[in-house]
Amino acid sequence: MAASSTIPSALPSSSAADDVAKLTATAAATEEAEARAEAYERTHVHGVYEAIAPHFSATRYKPWPAVASFLRAQPPGAVGFDVGCGNGKYLGLNPTVFMVGSDRSPSLIALARSRTKQLQRHQGSKARDQADGAAWEGTGGEGGGGAGPSEVIVADGLSLPFRECAADFVICVAVIHHMSTRARRQEAIRQLLQCVKAGEAGQPGGQVLVYVWALEQSSSRRGWDEGGEQDLLVPWVLKSQQSQQAKAPKETRDQDTAGAAASNKSGEEPPASGGAAAAGLDATQSGAAIGQADPVFQRYYHLYRKGELEEDVLAAGGIVVSSGYERDNWWVVATNEPLGHGQPEAEI
Amino acid sequence: MKVLTLNFLTCAVKTCKASSDSFPLHPKDAELASDDVELNPQLLVNLLPRIDWNALRTTSTELGFPQLPEQPPTAEELQADEKMLKDLHTLLMETQLMEGKLVCGHCGHEYAVREGIANFLLPSHLV
Known part of the structure; x- marks a missing residue:
């Protein structure tokens, strides 16, 4: 059932x-x-x-392995946004980057703020692994070096206040599947793409990682699968x-x-x-x-069906760098067309 | 909210994005606090090229900090200049905007900052 x-x-x-x-x-x-x-x-x-x-x-409190490795692969000094960050479990995970998390829910952002303040307080402290307690196990402290600097703000994913082309990377995990029309989902991806740096000759643009729930979950007890109701x-x-x-x-x-x-x-x-x-x-x-x-x-x-997330990235003017399926979810890494190849039009 | 964060935020109103007046947002009735954060010189050097220096100069002056030089230091200069590192660390990483407003210079909309959290949710007529 x-x-x-x-x-x-x-x-x-x-x-x-x-x-x-x-x-x-x-x-x-x-x-x-x-x-x-x-x-x-x-x-x-x-x-x-x-x-x-x-x-x-x-x-x-447990970061997804694929999201964690995407974050750890960012170069030192990179600036990233986590759109729909919830309680902020990915903020501070890479100690060498600066991240700003946003969420529509003020209550979740208040929780995220106290969590990131706590991580920062323990920065460099040997006791931080114990002091963080089991509730935040696995975030921030992995690989040593403490938590990276981070910030949280309250914002709507369809009206983001981020300076355009400023981020090296953006993540958006388990968020876009909450938007109830395809136009809104594509607009959300368009706004994520506007956050990251455009590519230039010889230099790739910033990357956007998006995770959404999959329709195809035949191995889960929920019983959803291909051909089923998506909404x-x-x-x-x-x-x-x-x-x-x-x-x-x-x-x-x-x-x-x-x-x-x-x-x-x-x-x-x-x-x-x-x-x-x-x-x-x-x-x-x-x-x-x-x-x-x-x-x-x-x-x-x-619930996204196979291929739908890639279609939405293209409709949003982006290009697909890589995509895949992980544990009941579809994911995609997207980026903008490099400059000079005709910028996607930002008609909003 | 850190001063560093302000350097990456603009007005949430779509029609403001194209205007240079919407960035940086202007602090108003700002109450500041100071966090104790460990200095990480390498992080500052690495972040430097991502920072919009002109916007940072504006924010710094508006918050009552000493005027920053017209040009940003190079990575080498910053690495070698302990005072500059410390000053930038204090400004970017330790200074917290706890209460007040952030005002868009284009549309005039004011975003509230409470307990260190800025709220960018728009009233329905501005969405």
């Missing part, structure tokens, strides 16, 4: 909103679809992360301390930080649902059957 609900047609699913934009190409219709998509994401993405921030953050609401069960202890370990392990190593390797997994969680579409509450009154929050996801 898939722990998810298909969005009813009354809601602006990706295809519905895309169709509106295509069929009635008037500015008014596009604007209306855009406003609906925004309102929808407010309820099913932004509102959810605000509400679950501390709980979500406690389950997000879903995925429940997040906000378990209280008490009910977490009362639950059988098998059912709670996805959210349980102590047991997260086994199930949380991909870094972006929804909680295992007890089935009843899938029934409700209300973002506030629907989980009476789980525990006592554990609230269930429905997050919107667009």
